[in-house]
Amino acid sequence: MAGKFEIYNDKAGEFRFRLKAANGQTILASEGYKAKSGAENGIESVKKNAADPACFEKKTSSSGKPYFVVKAGNREVIGASEMYESDAACENGIKSVMTNAPGASVEDQTA
Structure with a gap:
């Protein structure tokens, strides 16, 4: 299974x-957005x-x-990672985004 993006609604309805x-x-x-777009x-x-x-x-x-x-x-922030236990784990997270994001599918969980 490749990486995928999921679009969802948070508790505030945003x-x-x-990216998984x-x-x-x-x-x-990501941050919350008022519109799905x-x-x-x-x-x-x-x-x-x-x-x-x-x-x-x-x-x-x-x-x-x-x-x-x-x-x-x-230069606007469009996404943030989890907190990591080490700099090496953070570097691995960056590599994972670089690997997974470009070809990731999008799953809309808002319907």
Whole structure:
């Protein structure tokens, strides 16, 4: 199974997307969007930018754990990873997004 994007509604009724790796683990999650088209555009932006290492930015959470964000061409954040236990695990997460996102299918779970 290849990676896939899922579009879903959060508890507030906003549209979000997540990228799941072939093993089913979520490797990237979006912010909330008022319209489904916002989530769909976010997915296309991740697919387009995932091959560019410059679109990834590693960060450290307030609890000291590493994570990363993916930025669009306009430098806006379009997705964030989970918190990792190590820098190496964070690097593996980035590689996973770079591998899975470009060819990932999209599953709409909002219907």
